[in-house]
Amino acid sequence: MTRSTERRRRPRLERADLRTVYLLGAVSAVKGLSLIVIAEAIARGISALPAGGETLRDAVLWGVGGALLRAGSSWASTVVSSRAAVGVKEDLRQRLAVTALSDSSGVSGSTAVLATRGLDQLDEYYRSVLPAMTNVAVIPLLLGARILFADWLSALIIVVTIPLVPVFMALIGMHTRDKVDAASTALGRLSDNLVELARGLPVLIGLGRVEEQTKTLRTISDDYRATTMQTLRTAFMSSLALELISTISVALVAVTIGIRLIGGSLTLEIGLLVLILAPECFAPFREVGAAFHAAQDGRAALARAREFVARPTPATILVTGTEVTGAEVIGAEVRVDHVTLHFAGRSEPTLNDFSATFAHNRTTLVAGQTGSGKSSVLALLGGQLASNTDGYELAGSVSGVDLRRIAWVSQHPQTVSASVREELALYGGNTSPELAVRVDAVLAELGLAGLADADPARLSPGELRRLALGRAVLRVDDGATLMLLDEPTAHLDAESALIVERMIERLCGTVTIVIATHEHGLAELASSVITLGETSRLREVEQATGPLDRVRRGEIEPEPDRESADPVKAQTWGTVRALWEFLSPSRATFVFAVLLGTLSALFAVSLTAVSGWLIVRASQEPAIMYLLVAIIGVRFFGIGRSSLRYAERLCAHNSIFQAATELRVRLWRALGRNGITSRGLFRGSTAVDYLVGATDDVRDLSYRAVMPPLVAACVGIASIIAVALLYAPVLWVLLVLFAVCLGVVPVVTVLVDRSFSQRQHTLQSALLTRFVAMLGASRDLRTNAIDGRVRRSIAEVDAELGAAARRGAWALGLGHALTVLGCCLAAMGMLVVCAPFVLSGGLAVELAAVFVLLPLALIESMAAVVDAVQLWPSLAAALAKVAGFVGDEIPESMEGQAADLETIGRETISSPVRTLEFSGVTAGWPGVVAPTFSDVSFRAVAGEWVMVEGPSGSGKSTLLAVALGFLQPRDGRLLVDGRASSNYSGSELRRHVTWCPQEGHLFDSTLRGNLLISRARGDAPSEPEMIAALERVGLGSFVASLQNGLDTRVGSEGEQLSGGQRQRVAVARALLAGGDIVLLDEPTAHLDADAAESLMTDLRIALSDTIVILVTHHSVEAKTGDVRVRLAASTATDRHPARMFEQPVAV
Known part of the structure; x- marks a missing residue:
């Protein structure tokens, strides 16, 4: 690994981060001082128990002051670090959005996950790593200085052993770094595959390949799980090593103190002071080690984000002169001079020394046969092609184009808004009342008024074409001077096509229009024609019948709102039941993990209790044989705590990752089961939201929101039983502590939070969905020059998310502070309660020390409950979201209509039909x-x-x-x-049915890969079969001209093919599937008249013994x-x- 790579991977601290570090350093100093004060108070208080008096009273008062300081530092650390994380994430997201929108690779899943879920991992980095690092820099020095003044020998042991912790941490960190990168890469690959699968779901349904792709999804998910678990195993092992080093070091200090107490060379007060402070010297190192490994995902995301935004800007061949302004471009003709466009692997360039002039405010038709380069010319004029991009070579120049004043209608329009009305308003450029009126007028003119409030993702391709034209018209209203139309009447019936033609006709003479089309009606609008290659025969559209001003309903399927239920108000039992169902693949492992977690927490409490008993008993100078059991107990509980913690984390994460894989597969099957009854499910954003976002929410939250309360409850019950058996009169203090930590504090936290944390997770889901939608529509947004508006809308959601995160952090910090305060005050309370019993002789001092130290040992377990309670509403929401999607129960509105139920019919169909x-x-x-x-x-x-x-x-x-x-x-x-x-x-x-949908999605693979999915792997088509199918649809000569033949990549959604070529590859794929019934949905869209006639002739020959249903205009x-x-x-x-x-x- 090179040194430069190391520097790129290491997150650098920027100016804002440094301010945070300085502030956290001050907080750490306060925490260190509070630990000293509390330790002094407890040491003096226990030493004064046999005598009582003012010394005990002063110790309690100092302890209360220390408790307040420690609680305040806990709150400040959480709030300061969380606020810093919010600022860094908002800045990086905007920079990622700018870079991603200019990226032409078409990869959206991994980029969106990086910009949302990936950057959200920075919360762990800022909340854990930075506070832990400042604690390491400050607290050991303060505590070590106090120990040095109290007992130089103990200080020397700590100074000698403490360097072992960072050495092991560094060694293990270097070992895990590459594995974390591999896990992040696996997640990115999973995200990209999920987007591809979702966008191509209609194709997979039509070819009957949904279940086969389910196996692929399971394989990818299992690979991700295995890679992540390998990383976690190493990280957990590192934590185990750090825990063992710390435990052994503290045990060495404790044994030394005990021996010296027996010999009378050390006082009890100093011994207790050192015993309490010694673990706190090692705690920051253990924290930074655990936090460092826990935040590896965040660190990796930070490094990848900064590397992503450092990508070079695409170089354009648009020439307007160094000082030319947009005003000077207006009124000028558009010129293309000697442009050559050559895609990799093609024997001939798509455009070869192409030159043309497009007159100002005139309409120009770009004509030619399918695959002649018409769409490439429009992409060239729209500034979509760069001269420094892999995949093609571009040379020449284009002048007279102002990229801020383009209105573009693509062959495959993509949307980003929640409704048709909002989508049009987005392209209108402002929020004035006049725009709202204009949007309504455009909707009425396009026949989309009845769909104004519908989700654009649920529109049919024809309706989407009309929406895209409406967007372009509003762009012209907003000042666009160049309109680029790529087959705007494809997939339209005669009436809709005539509406589109009339709208374009009204714009002729007011804006420069360039049209690529195979339709005769549009061609007649052109005042000039540029022909690429051989002339093609235009297609005639049948005359429309009926009134053209009629507002038609449009074919759109109303679908139930899957998130309409309020999960926060849902019954807790319903959430528990959904959680139990989620854990069904690995329930036994999870229950075992809860048991291990409980034992680990009890071992930690026992370690503190035995250590306190040992020191106080040793101060009474008994024979050492009376202390051997306690000495062995310290070792046993110290090593056992670390080992059990390692086993618990490993079992719990393995259980939850298994359950998450099964949930992801169930969600995918639900997508396939819903089929074409919901076009909105075919969006890449929907797939990523459910298959990555919701699944990861359930996975992460089910551990953080479920395990701590269960462990805390079990520890509380065990502690109550133990104290009741040892000395019942002091039990009430512990009962009050548990009532506060497990009752009052969670309620206060929830009330202060006011569901801001749950809203934070909801906004995170919305941000992920919007980011994927934005990247999927990047060409539409960038070419129409409205990408800035969309980025601003995402920034607004991000700002709202940041506000929710800050409020949630404030509540979380308050909960932690109250928990710490409660436990510290309980320790002081135990001093007060135990004092009279010790004075009366009813309670031994060593047992009183156990009771006093017990609340401090419970801080970690009780504080984790605060996090869990705050996350519970988010877990309920995530479970409700996925349960409503994958549930076996069908809504009443669908009863008797949804056919894909195991309860409907179990007979098999004899082939062929x-x-x-x-x-x-x-x-x-x-x-x-x-x-x-x-x-x-x-x-x-x-x-x-x-x-x-x-x-x-x-x-x-x-x-x-x-x-x-x-x-x-x-x-x-x-x-x-x-x-x-x-x-x-x-x-x-x-x-027995093969379906070729209107938009025959091509996967980001090769021609071979797109054709192989036509049949099952065991019956995969041979290369001669694939070549024959391509020849039948008129692509034989095209494939023969490719240098890599069937191994030529087609790009994301087939972007490196023309619209007609994409359509014919999709039809060839359907032919290879060989169904008894073939459904063809407008297979000749995007084809010229000759190509369409030839394709239909070939299809009738190929399907001569098949039932065919053809949808056509x-x-x-x-x-x-x-x-x-x-x-x-x-x-x-x-x-x-x-x-x-x-x-x-x-x-």
């Missing part, structure tokens, strides 16, 4: 009273094609959902080979003998059954 029949089928989406369509009847046999036509919102996707088995008919029957579909489970039906694709089903749309106010009919095509 020869007939498919809809008999009077009425169907609709769950939760909606009105059906999407009614009384559909048609019958198709193998070799026949069913042409499904109709405008957006007429129910085409609903019909496909029924055919796929995701929706059961509300009325009528779906018959498969004459048998009702209710006899089969949804998964059994889909085993081009009736010319129908042939004689096809079954035609025409669906009529309903309006937002007209929910009567749609008109349908079956008729043969007359040619």
Whole structure:
């Protein structure tokens, strides 16, 4: 490893961090002084117990003062460190957002997790590492100085042994660093895979590969778990080593003190003082070791974040001159001069010495066959291509473009807002009342008024196209001078296409427009044409029928709000039951971990008690044989505490990581089970939120919120029993302490917190979702120059998150302070309560010392309860979120409609399927009273094609959902080979169906990788089969021209292919799947007329013995003998059954 790599990995302290360190140093000094005062008070108090008097009273008063100082330092440490973490995270997130938005790699999962969950790990770094480091720098010096003045020999032993702790810590830290990096890399890889799987879920459903990808997900998750557990095992082992070194060193001091007390060369007061302070000298080193390893994830995230933001800025080939302003660009023509674009692995460049001029305020058509480079020209004008990016070579220049004044409509629009209305307002540029009116007007004109408050992620591709055009229109209103339109009418019916054409026509002459299209209607708007390669024949769109000003409902599925329940108000028993269900894969291991944790805490209490008894008894100068059992006990409890702590942490984390893996798999299966009934689930942000965010929340919180209360309760019960057996009259002090620490303090903490911690976790989930959405839409945002607005909105959420974190830290610090104060005051209270019993002879001094030291030994266990109580609402929320998603119970609104239930049908379908029949089928989406369509009847046999036509919102996707088995008919029957579909489970039906969705997602892999998923691994297509399928869809010559052939990478979402090429690869994949029933959803979108005609001819040959259902907006694709089903749309106010009919095509 190079020295420069070491420097990059080591988090450097910036100016704000240094201020925090100085402040924490002052807090550490106060804590050190408080420890000295408390130790002095206890030592003097126990020594004065036989005599009582003013000495005891003064000791108690000093102890109370020390308790107040220690409580104040505990509160200040938590608050100061947490506030520092918030500031650093907010700064780094914004810098990450800026860098990520300019990144063209398309990798969003790992980057989003780094910017959210990764940076959240800094909380542990700032809350644990920095305070521990300042404690190391200050507390041992203060305590060591006091010990030196009291007993130089004990000070010498501490000085000799204490350097062993940092030496071992450094050695183990260097050993674990690479493993932590490997775990972070595994999490990033997992996140990227989850985003890819979610975006491609429709493809996996259509190919029947969901379960196979479940195995892949499990493998990736298991790898992540194994890597993380290996790291944790080493880290826990390091903590064990540090604990053992500290324990042995303190034991050596204690034995030395005991022997000298027996010999009479040391007083009891000094012996107790040294005994109490010696462990506190080692405690900061143990804390920094444990914190260092616990915060390794945060340190690694900090290093990766700083390395990420240091990436070079993409170099543009846009030339506007060094002093040219946006005003000077306005009014100028756009020129492209000698541009060459050559993708890696291609034998020919996509653009070869391309030059063109786009006249100011004129409309230019970029024409050419599929794959000729039309989208590349638009990407070039939009500033999306950089000259210093891997994957392609770019040379030449572009002038006359102001990147701040571009309106862009992409082939695959991505959204970031919560509603259609908000998405349009985002692109409008301001929040004035005039904008709201303009947004409503655009919605009405596009026929989207009925969907204004809908989630854009649940729109159909056609509706999304109209939304994207509306965004561009508002960009023009906001000052954009260049409009780039990449197939804006793809996936649109005739009526919608005409609406789009009319909107664009009204803009002609007022803005420079560049259009790439295969549609004849749009081409007629152009005043000039630039042809790339050979001329292609344009496609005709059928004439629209019906009024164009009608606001149509749009086909969108209302879905239940999965987070509508208030988890904070949910019954505790419900949360416990959900937790028990989460732990089901490893319940026994978790219960065993609780037992180990309880034993470890009891050993720690016993170590303190035996050590105190040993010192006081030794001061009475008995024969050493009477102390041998106690001496052995000190060693036993010291080593046992460390060993049990190691075993407990290992068992608990292994148990929870196993449960988290199972939960992640269940969530993925739930995504697949919901299928196409919820388009919102196909978003990468949704997948990461559930599969990474929610899963990690449950994983992390289930340990931190559950283990401490259980351990504390068990320790409390054991302590009460022990004190009751030893000397019951002092038991009430302990009962009051537990009532305060386990009752009053948690209640006060919750009241002060006021659910800010739970809100903090909710905001963290929202931040993760928004970050993934932002990165997924980075090209839309960057090209339309609104990325700054989105970053500001994320900054607002981050600021709200920071405010919640600060308030939560204030409450947490208060809870810790009250716990420390309560335990210290209980120790002083024990002094007061025990004094009369000791004076009367009813209680031995050594036993009184045990009772006095006991509350101090309970501080760690009791303080952990505060953290747990504050985190419990967040755990309840996380469990409610995932339980509502993966639960076996189906909401009442879905009963009788969700087909993929094990309780519905267990018969198997004989292959191949020869007939498919809809008999009077009425169907609709769950939760909606009105059906999407009614009384559909048609019958198709193998070799026949069913042409499904109709405008957006007429129910085409609903019909496909029924055919796929995701929706059961509300009325009528779906018959498969004459048998009702209710006899089969949804998964059994889909085993015989292949679906090619409208947006045929391509995974970020190679052509080969995208085609291999068409069939199961045991029946994977051979290379000749894949080549033949590509030739059938017209890509034979294209693949032959690739240097790497099928091993050519296609980029994220197939970005290195044209829209038409992506579509044909998706169709080829469906052909390879070989289903008995094939569902094709607009397979010729993005293709020119000749390519579309050729593809349909090849498909009819390839599927000549298959039942095919084709959804299309081009009736010319129908042939004689096809079954035609025409669906009529309903309006937002007209929910009567749609008109349908079956008729043969007359040619």
